[in-house]
Amino acid sequence: xxxxxxxxxxxxxxxxxxxxxxxxxxxxxxxxxxxxxxxxxxxxxxxxxxxxxxxxxxxxxxxxxxxxxxxxxxxxxxxxxxxxxxxxxxxxxxxxxxxxxxxxxxxxxxxxxxxxxxxxxxxxxxxxxxxxxxxxxxxxxxxxxxxxxxxxxxxxxxxxxxxxxxxxxxxxxxxxxxxxxxxxxxxxxxxxxxxxxxxxxxxxxxxxxxxxxxxxxxxxxxxxxxxxxxxxxxxxxxxxxxxxxxxxx
Amino acid sequence: xxxxxxxxxxxxxxxxxxxxxxxxxxxxxxxxxxxxxxxxxxxxxxxxxxxxxxxxxxxxxxxxxxxxxxxxxxxxxxxxxxxxxxxxxxxxxxxxxxxxxxxxxxxxxxxxxxxxxxxxxxxxxxxxxxxxxxxxxxxxxxxxxxxxxxxxxxxxxxxxxxxxxxxxxxxxxxxxxxxxxxxxxxxxxxxxxxxxxxxxxxxxxxxxxxxxxxxxxxxxx
Numbered sequence: 399x400x401x402x403x404x405x406x407x408x409x410x411x412x413x414x415x416x417x418x419x420x421x422x423x424x425x426x427x428x429x430x431x432x433x434x435x436x437x438x439x440x441x442x443x444x445x446x447x448x449x450x451x452x453x454x455x456x457x458x459x460x461x462x463x464x465x466x467x468x469x470x471x472x473x474x475x476x477x478x479x480x481x482x483x484x485x486x487x488x489x490x491x492x493x494x495x496x497x498x499x500x501x502x503x504x505x506x507x508x509x510x511x512x513x514x515x516x517x518x519x520x521x522x523x524x525x526x527x528x529x530x531x532x533x534x535x536x537x538x539x540x541x542x543x544x545x546x547x548x549x550x551x552x553x554x555x556x557x558x559x560x561x562x563x564x565x566x567x568x569x570x571x572x573x574x575x576x577x578x579x580x581x582x583x584x585x586x587x588x589x590x591x592x593x594x595x596x597x598x599x600x601x602x603x604x605x606x607x608x609x610x611x612x613x614x615x616x617x618x619x620x621x622x623x624x625x626x627x628x629x630x631x632x633x634x635x636x637x638x639x640x641x642x643x644x645x646x647x
Numbered sequence: 648x649x650x651x652x653x654x655x656x657x658x659x660x661x662x663x664x665x666x667x668x669x670x671x672x673x674x675x676x677x678x679x680x681x682x683x684x685x686x687x688x689x690x691x692x693x694x695x696x697x698x699x700x701x702x703x704x705x706x707x708x709x710x711x712x713x714x715x716x717x718x719x720x721x722x723x724x725x726x727x728x729x730x731x732x733x734x735x736x737x738x739x740x741x742x743x744x745x746x747x748x749x750x751x752x753x754x755x756x757x758x759x760x761x762x763x764x765x766x767x768x769x770x771x772x773x774x775x776x777x778x779x780x781x782x783x784x785x786x787x788x789x790x791x792x793x794x795x796x797x798x799x800x801x802x803x804x805x806x807x808x809x810x811x812x813x814x815x816x817x818x819x820x821x822x823x824x825x826x827x828x829x830x831x832x833x834x835x836x837x838x839x840x841x842x843x844x845x846x847x848x849x850x851x852x853x854x855x856x857x858x859x860x861x862x863x864x865x866x867x868x
Contacts, residue, residue, distance in 0.1 A: 476861075531815040538811055542802035551865040552798045556812060559794055559858045563816050566847060570819040574826070 403481055405622045412615045419612040426605030433598035447511045451595075454504040456603040457497045458522075460610060461529055464494030468536070469561035472554035482618065484550040487557065488540055489617035493610055495533035501526050521572040528567055532560050650735035651743045658747030668716065673755045676709040680763050691768040698767035699777060699828035705763075706756050706781065707788060707817055713752045714792040714813070715806045717744060718863070722800045728867055737863060738856035745786075745793045745855065753785030769832070776831035776841075783844040784824040790851040791816045797862035819847050 401407065434452035441448035468487045475483035505523050506516050517523075536553050543549040591599070662669055683701050687693060721727040730740050760781055764774055795813035799805035827840035 528815045528818055531811070535808075535812040535815065538808055539798060539802070542799065542804065542808055544803070548801070548865060548868075552802075552862065555794075555858055555862050555865070556798055559816070559854060562850070562854055563819075566819050566850065567815070570822045570843075574822045 400478070400480065405626075408482060409619060409622060412619055416612065416615055419608050419615065423605055423608040423612055426601055426608060430598050430601035430605050434602060438595050438598050439592075444512060447508060450504050450508040452598055452602050454501060454508060455599060456606050457500040457504065458526060459603055460606045461494055461498040461501055461526065463607075464490050464497065464610065465529065465532070465557075465564065466561065468494065469557050472557040475550065476554050476558070484554070485618045485621045486614060487554060488550065489614045489621065490610075491533055491536045491540070491553075493613050495530060495537065497606070498526055498530040498533055502530060519575055521575050524575070525568045525571045528571070529564070532564075536560070650733065651739050654730075654735065654740060654743040655747050655750075658744060659750060662747065662751040668713070669751045669755055672709045672713045672752050673759050675712055676705055676756055676759055677763065679708065680705045681766070684767075695768040695770065698764060698769040699773070699825050699832070701767065702760055702763050702777065703781075703784075703821055703824050703828075706760070706785065707814075707821060709756055710752055710785065710788040710792060711810055711813065713748070714796045714809050717748050717793055717796040718800055719796075719805075722866065727863065731863070731867055737860040741793060741797070741856050741859035741863065745789050745859075748793070749786050749789040753781075753789055756785060757781045773828055773832040776837045777828045780824045780827040780837070780841060780844060783841060783848055784820045787820045787844075787848045787851050788817060790848075790855040791820075794855055794858045794862060797859045797866065800863070800866040820844065823847065 431452070434449055438449070438452075440446045468490045471483045471487040471490065474480050475487065502523065505526070509518055509523075510516055513520075536556055539556055540549045540553040543552070680701055683697075684694060687697070718727065721730065731737060733740075757778060760777060761774060764771065764777060769777075792809070792813050795809045795816075798812065799808045802808055823840045823844040827837040827844065830840055831837045
């Protein structure tokens with residue numbers, strides 16, 4: 399694992415993966431949305447508005463997936479002091495917050511025709527709102543310190559505490575109120591959703607995953623470059639200082 | 648164990664010498680709750696209906712108010728470094744600090760809760776369960792809050808950050824706490840809610856010493 403702690407080696411690997419991930423994102427999202435918007439049938443009760451599902455459900459999956467990814471990266475960073483894991487956690491959380499926000503917005507838009515309100519304090523939407531706040535807290539803590547290392551360390555501990563608490567929060571909110579339809583894809587006895595609707599859903603989900611991979615790799619790369627620039631700046635300042643002293647002397 | 652007792656005694660003595668801080672939390676608790684009748688109108692039925700929720704939310708905010716000073720004074724005057732160097736494991740020290748915080752914040756809030764129940768025309772048959780739920784729930788608030796307070800030590804705008812970190816994690820305690828009281832008021836059994844509240848407390852009792860000690864270590868490093 400520490401093989402990839404070397405920035406140059408990581409950048410080479412990232413450069414090799416990035417084109418595939420980017421093209422994959424475009425293709426999967428293109429095909430997925432085409433199937434979702436034009437090929438998949440409307441629902442016999444919900445009509446055309448069911449198509450919001452093809453954005454709403456994969457975003458919700460991604461929002462949960464990315465928080466777990468952040469927690470794994472945080473554990474790696476805390477246990478092995480792996481420098482890239484810190485950067486990965488930092489790069490992930492705005493993306494996760496974005497997906498959580500997208501879930502909330504599409505949920506609200508879908509709720510308007512279905513439930514008759516823009517916002518319903520339904521169990522799953524509410525726990526997504528809390529997840530969104532957890533992302534915001536993670537991002538705020540990351541940027542709250544003069545010393546970026548402290549920000550990484552503190553945010554990593556927060557992410558681990560958060561990931562233990564998420565199931566508790568989810569369960570308590572479900573207990574508190576629920577109006578949502580029960581899970582229809584991730585079930586032990588197989589999905590209850592028709593294949594013509596399941597396929598676009600899965601393809602969009604793959605597209606979102608690849609999008610996440612692309613963005614995280616790009617963001618880690620730009621963080622590495624920014625760190626190098628800072629180091630170079632410092633070196634020039636040092637050199638100028640030494641030169642100044644030499645002239646004076 | 649002796650070190651732990653000494654630490655708790657020290658914190659309690661400090662809190663008693665500056666008893667204004669402890670009073671402030673209780674005063675905030677009563678005062679903020681007293682604003683609600685102005686906001687929603689003085690109708691007794693409505694107030695009785697929302698009483699458990701208001702008492703819990705306001706208690707949560709009062710605990711939040713007192714969190715910043717949990718580690719900050721020790722961090723600023725260097726006692727925290729002494730604590731880190733002492734033979735007492737830091738995990739235990741965190742538990743000791745939390746215990747002292749709960750004794751000076753959570754316990755006074757529980758003592759003030761019957762007053763609010765009367766002010767809000769709450770059916771007093773539910774009072775016992777309300778107090779029991781607060782007895783199980785307020786330590787959770789102190790425990791979760793301690794992690795937030797430790798993580799934000801030395802941060803820019805630390806005081807503003809704590810609510811953002813801690814409030815989402817307070818949701819389970821709030822839900823089960825209000826649920827227990829509401830169930831008792833409706834004549835149902837409050838037992839499942841109280842058991843879950845106890846379960847959340849046990850989970851946090853395990854997590855907080857670990858996470859809090861890790862957070863303090865990286866704050867001092």
